[in-house]
Amino acid sequence: MSRGALLFAFNSPKYNYYEMAVVTAKRINHFLGLPVTLVTDSESLPVKQSYQFDNIVIATADKTNKRDWGVWYNKGRYRAYQFSPYDETILLDTDYMVNSDKLLKTFDLPTDFCCHDNTSFLMHPGAAQEMLSVYSFNTLWATVVMFKKTKRAEQIFNCLEMVQNNFEHYANIHGFISATFRNDYGLTLATRIVNGHTTPIEDVIPWNLLHVGKNTSVYRNNNDEYNTEYTVMFDNWQRGKIRKEYINIKDMDFHVMNKENFMELISE
């Protein structure tokens, strides 16, 4: 039974996702002891590679998705099932900071597919869960997905392709804006369709996905390559003024939504 992690990294004009993937892959090797397969395109791959991935899959990036800050090459995540060489795979966003072996627990869950349905924000306890729209249901998160090579998992990824190709249609049904394709929304819909329009509790990772959200920055406490201690700073707006607040965290995985902050965290 082979196990490994899969990362997608297509460099955009603004961000070097390959660089992010290298750091994340090293941390996956170190903390989870798993090999990492990278899905990328030939333009993103540097001539001289400082890190040896277990496998590199060259694919074509779908460059049709746009976001407020520019082009976002996030489409095509449905190919994860096809590209993963492992029997059991953890599919991660490249901006997910692995600081512990916690994700290994997902392999022990009695399911062949799972992802997060609950999030919490560092220094922002009680933040509302995201919904597709006020008339729809809670979003699942594509940031961390564990899947095994089974018929059902394959169906979910095939369905994700179908949802991606018909995103505007689903946006009309569920009342969200379709201008930007989001894997989170696509995965929410695909999982529900395959499971008879329900989300089985077994398909949910039984702990929260920890986000570093807006007005929040994370700083390394030291420059060790595998540092796990951070200071989190939050700009608390009160009566028109910012009050800086902080906490210290350690050995805790988190997802950095602000790419600039993630790039700062991984810079030498």
Added chain:
Amino acid sequence: MDTTSLISEAKARFNHNSAKAYLKDKYDSKLIVADQSGLWKADLQTITFLSIMDDNFVILIDTFNNPVQVNRDKLLVLLKETYNQVMLEWYKEWKELESKR
């Protein structure tokens, strides 16, 4: 700039409530264990129930709401070990954070 200078220059205050919430998030998830085809939380209720029963096998509802027949002793040992280890780490980290101002 190191983080100590950053905190001092920004005149940032340590937020105890956020620190508490972070610890709860972190250690709650560590209390979850998979065993005997079920998913369990090493909490007081489950440990107490397993302790007061005297049958070798009992049927419990796991965190996925499925009834699972388990070897009581085996699960009890695992949950007690998990509970003790996680609570000790939680307590230690909480003591470190509590001393911050």
